[in-house]
Amino acid sequence: MSLPVLYSFRRCPYAIRARLALRYADVPYALREVALRDKPADMLALSPKGTVPVLHLPDGRVLEQSLDIMQWALKQRDPDGWLGAAPTSAINTWIHDNDQRFKPLLDRYKYAERHPEHTREGWRTQAQAMMLAPMEAQLQGHPFLLADRISLADMAIVPFVRQFAQVDPDWWGQEAALPALRQWLDTLTGSPLFQAVMVKP
Numbered sequence: 177m178s179l180p181v182l183y184s185f186r187r188c189p190y191a192i193r194a195r196l197a198l199r200y201a202d203v204p205y206a207l208r209e210v211a212l213r214d215k216p217a218d219m220l221a222l223s224p225k226g227t228v229p230v231l232h233l234p235d236g237r238v239l240e241q242s243l244d245i246m247q248w249a250l251k252q253r254d255p256d257g258w259l260g261a262a263p264t265s266a267i268n269t270w271i272h273d274n275d276q277r278f279k280p281l282l283d284r285y286k287y288a289e290r291h292p293e294h295t296r297e298g299w300r301t302q303a304q305a306m307m308l309a310p311m312e313a314q315l316q317g318h319p320f321l322l323a324d325r326i327s328l329a330d331m332a333i334v335p336f337v338r339q340f341a342q343v344d345p346d347w348w349g350q351e352a353a354l355p356a357l358r359q360w361l362d363t364l365t366g367s368p369l370f371q372a373v374m375v376k377p
């Protein structure tokens with residue numbers, strides 16, 4: 177029996193969220209680690225837009241958006257109820273804000289030299305106000321973003337916050353305004369699930 181094939185890049189936050197959902201749902205798959213500068217022709221034939229992750233299913237379907245891969249995986253199996261842990265509208269709003277508003281600020285913070293309209297600290301301040309402070313407020317109320325337990329929103333967003341934290345680990349480690357967010361990041365990234373999907377291929 178052929179397995180789904182996941183075209184992935186280890187450090188890509190979109191690919192990480194896809195791998196998290198597939199592993200959580202216990203979906204076996206063949207991992208194809210892609211060099212972003214030299215994408216394989218078979219991947220580009222399936223998905224000409226050229227981003228990872230891409231999931232090629234045995235029935236021929238191609239899922240080429242990380243969220244579609246997460247949703248598909250959770251339809252196969254959702255043992256801890258990531259979909260039901262919070263209202264769908266709230267989950268979608270948080271993920272939308274992450275993908276459409278936070279990610280561009282994260283990129284500007286990370287590659288500040290390419291975005292001289294603000295300093296690196298300036299981009300960081302904007303990202304903190306836009307995303308990290310509202311997350312901190314949520315996490316003051318419960319250990320996960322929308323509830324006492326993990327929802328899809330936590331797992332779709334955590335790879336991006338991880339990347340943000342890695343830009344300046346010293347700042348991240350001592351920023352007084354984000355204690356609950358730091359705890360949340362440590363809990364999720366320290367979990368066996370997260371560790372398993374970050375193993376070097």
Ligand SMILES: N[C@@H](CCC(=O)N[C@@H](CS)C(=O)NCC(=O)O)C(=O)O
Nearest residue numbers: 188189190212226227228229241242
């Ligand atoms: N909307 C896409 C975004 C995926 C994406 O932008 N992935 C990046 C890597 S993190 C990529 O493949 N970029 C293409 C490149 O760098 O050539 C998704 O959710 O899957």
